Amino acid sequence: xxxxxxxxxxxxxxxxxxxxxxxxxxxxxxxxxxxxxxxxxxxxxxxxxxxxxxxxxxxxxxxxxxxxxxxxxxxxxxxxxxxxxxxxxxxxxxxxxxxxxxxxxxxxxxxxxxxx
Amino acid sequence: xxxxxxxxxxxxxxxxxxxxxxxxxxxxxxxxxxxxxxxxxxxxxxxxxxxxxxxxxxxxxxxxxxxxxxxxxxxxxxxxxxxxxxxxxxxxxxxxxxxxxxxxxxxxxxxxxxx
Numbered sequence: 596x597x598x599x600x601x602x603x604x605x606x607x608x609x610x611x612x613x614x615x616x617x618x619x620x621x622x623x624x625x626x627x628x629x630x631x632x633x634x635x636x637x638x639x640x641x642x643x644x645x646x647x648x649x650x651x652x653x654x655x656x657x658x659x660x661x662x663x664x665x666x667x668x669x670x671x672x673x674x675x676x677x678x679x680x681x682x683x684x685x686x687x688x689x690x691x692x693x694x695x696x697x698x699x700x701x702x703x704x705x706x707x708x709x710x711x
Numbered sequence: 712x713x714x715x716x717x718x719x720x721x722x723x724x725x726x727x728x729x730x731x732x733x734x735x736x737x738x739x740x741x742x743x744x745x746x747x748x749x750x751x752x753x754x755x756x757x758x759x760x761x762x763x764x765x766x767x768x769x770x771x772x773x774x775x776x777x778x779x780x781x782x783x784x785x786x787x788x789x790x791x792x793x794x795x796x797x798x799x800x801x802x803x804x805x806x807x808x809x810x811x812x813x814x815x816x817x818x819x820x821x822x823x824x825x826x
Contacts, residue, residue, distance in 0.1 A: 627812040638717075638801060638819040639754070646812070685753060689812040697805070697812040698744070701753035 734802030
């Protein structure tokens with residue numbers, strides 16, 4: 596079955612420190628992978644996506660993610676965290692639904708807190 | 712700018728009183744989705760429209776219905792809201808070519824409160 600696992604429910608990092616958020620997926624075919632960020636009471640903003648090609652993907656706000664097929668992982672990284680990065684982060688896999696478009700399967704999310 | 716719009720942003724209803732949430736898009740996408748996101752949980756797909764074809768998720772309660780009168784608009788109807796239906800409802804759109812997965816674009820969401 597298709598699934599996404601984010602092992603860390605909550606992470607706290609100091610401002611300026613590096614960040615890595617973990618994501619593992621289970622999907623039978625070539626995965627379409629996404630990271631979304633959600634601030635409290637807001638909708639989802641796409642940070643980056645992987646469809647094919649270079650396994651290191653650059654996104655907005657200085658984020659990047661690396662697709663590792665052998666580990667079924669798509670971890671999100673940022674070299675230096677800013678206080679404004681505090682939010683909920685969702686990893687998702689896009690699953691085709693026959694010829695009726697596709698759907699997103701989300702992980703449970705990781706809440707990021709940033710210490711001054 | 713092309714976008715996905717949800718109205719209202721905040722909706723309060725009473726237990727058992729029908730409520731309708733609205734989504735519109737200027738992207739001219741043929742697929743529209745409705746997700747439910749309860750507090751501290753991941754978004755969960757309720758159903759989606761591929762053009763006029765309605766696709767219901769197997770575990771979506773019958774209490775939830777949807778209408779898509781044209782390409783631009785899609786509505787989520789909750790016939791008899793219960794306290795457990797309080798959530799953020801997210802609308803999304805995508806192109807639907809069928810051959811490959813296409814990115815979904817999300818609206819800002821409607822926060823539903825049930826009293």
